[in-house]
Amino acid sequence: MEPRQVETQSQALKSAASKAIDKARDDIIGLARAVYASPEAGFEENATSALVAEKLESLGLSVRRRVALTGVKAVRRFAAASPTVGIIGELDAVRVPAHRGAAASTGAAHACGHHAQLGMLYGAAIGLDLPEIASALSGSVAFIATPAEEFIDVERRLARREAGEIQFLSGKQEMIRLGAFDDVDMAMIVHTSSEEPVGRFIVGGTSNGHLVQHVRFTGRAAHAGGAPHEGINALQAAMLAMTAINTQRETFEEKDVVRVHGIITRGGTSVNSVPGEAAYEGRVRGRDMAAVDRIAPRIERCFKAGALALGCAVDITSIPGYMPLLNDPGLDEVFAENAKALVGPGSVARQPYDETRGGSTDMGDLSHLIPVAHPYVTAANGVAHGADYEVVDYDLAAVIPAKVIAGTVIDLLVDGARLANAVKQKHRPALRKVDYIRLQAERFRITHYKPAEG
Ligand SMILES: [Zn+2]
Ligand SMILES: [Zn+2]
Incomplete structure (x- = not known):
């Protein structure tokens, strides 16, 4: 197809996707709010995971449950099976007992905004669930909800490891090990941020x-x-x-x-x-x-x-x-262009790729294997992991990112998935999966020390 024809087709598909997402606005926000109201810590996200699985099933998707204990995965296939673009949402809460939304019995609270990611995941799935999109795209899209991103409850997770339930202590590490990302060629996730001003996307950067x-x-x-x-x-x-x-x-x-x-x-x-x-x-x-x-x-x-x-x-x-985050510039570019189209160029900031705020994410691990984009949307108030962290605007935190994600998938997979294939070909993975598993496994080590008497 001529570039202009592709552009016209993409625009039509994106506007159809956005319309479907707008129509489902209350449903999308409802899911995010329901998750917020029953926060669960990593590898214990049973109710959250079931809720996300049901929502994806309601769209006719066949859902794999209990991947790495609580993870969820569903794939929608278009004209060809590959390439596959993964959309990720994180299931877990962090423990902040003083948080307004904390569960009384566990202290778990959505003080990192992961509940909004699940709204986005569902919203993007709705946007991409249209016959005209199915017939125009090549490849697949995988909807993946991952457990246990917050690296907490270490003793409890070590006991799970001892019992043979898991080998690695985070959700994406474990899903990588189990092969849940083997058929995923690139992936994106959008995290909320309380950085001022509200209403911006921040693309790029790295993590510790x-x-x-x-x-x-x-x-x-x-x-x-x-x-x-x-x-x-x-x-x-x-x-x-x-x-x-x-x-x-x-x-x-x-x-x-x-x-x-x-x-x-x-x-x-x-x-x-x-x-x-x-x-x-x-x-x-x-x-x-x-x-x-x-x-x-x-x-x-x-x-x-x-x-x-x-x-x-x-x-x-x-x-x-976790390994440091390596955002893929090619994928970031497609995401940023879609974000600009929705919130305006002035509201999309690019962060230098060597800038880290000090936090860490298991998207870093995945980014060593495939191209990933891990942008932020400033839609929250308060201090991350603090008692006052709250999503202030669910349209910004869930509905608009769902449209940006759907638009990014459309751009990647139209025209015989030309752009997705280009991103894939240009990417030089930092590690092969087998080496990743070996390197991480080697980091497990117990040192016993007892001083001599006297
Ligand atoms: Zn967090
Ligand atoms: Zn987080």
């Missing part, structure tokens, strides 16, 4: 890589009043380790965007008993894995320092965290 540490100090319990000299205080060892970590901060280089942070998840059971056990869950983050790998051994030394001072044992479990 990270390594997760779960650390258990084992001392000896004893009467805290009557016989503290008989005890070995594991909590003191953990606190000393945290102080030791703070002594390392002056050695961190700005260029590496290092973040080292952790929480004490267990610090004793009875106040009248010297804590015989303490547990720490933490992260080492950095701009690239080289920075993470440089810092992590020093942090391990700090755990040992705490154990040495108190004479207790320490088990340090290193767990593969």
Whole structure:
């Protein structure tokens, strides 16, 4: 087809998709709000996952459920099977008990806006569910809801790993391992942001890589009043380790965007008993894995320092965290053009590809294998992962992104999927899947340390 004919055809398809999405506006927002109202933490998103699956099934899609415990996947095939464009929404909430929308029993709350992503996912599926689109596009579109993006509940997830339920501790890592992305050639996800001003798309940027540490100090319990000299205080060892970590901060280089942070998840059971056990869950983050790998051994030394001072044992479990995000410029370009068409060029910002705010995502892992776009839409208020983070405008947070995503898929797959094939051909994957699995598996490591008596 002539470029002008393709353009005319795309415009007609996009306007039909937008019209269908507008018609379903209340349904799309209703889904996002329903998910918000019953937040569930990673690998426990049973109700959320069932709701998303039902919504996709209502569009005639055949849905695979329980991929990596709670993940959902459905594929709509057009003229040819490939290439496949993946649209991703994240199922999980983070635990912020002080949040207005927090579940009373679990403290889980949508303080990261993932509920809006599920609205977008459903909205895009509605927009692409039209006969004129089916006959004009080549390839497929995969709708994928992924579990457990927030890397929390590490001890609980390690127990699931021990029980053989999972091998990696995040949803996309696990879905990659299980082959759920094997037939996906490129993927996109839109995350909400509370950055000012509201109503913008931010395309590009990167994120930090990270390594997760779960650390258990084992001392000896004893009467805290009557016989503290008989005890070995594991909590003191953990606190000393945290102080030791703070002594390392002056050695961190700005260029590496290092973040080292952790929480004490267990610090004793009875106040009248010297804590015989303490547990720490933490992260080492950095701009690239080289920075993470440089810092992590020093942090391990700090755990040992705490154990040495108190004479207790320490088990340090290193767990593969996320790889830095590599957004694909070609995919970003198609997304940005579609966003501009809907919100105006002045409301689409491009972020330099070396700019990281310090956070991490498992889209980073996927981005090492296939082209991905992980833009943001500024449609929320408050501090991310804070008690006051709220989506302020659901049209902006779910309906408009659904149109942008549908438009991007149309551009990629019209004209015999010319653009999608171009994105695919231009992309040089940072890793093959087999090497990704091996590298991440190698990061699992347990270090046991017990100082000599004396
Ligand atoms: Zn988050
Ligand atoms: Zn998030």
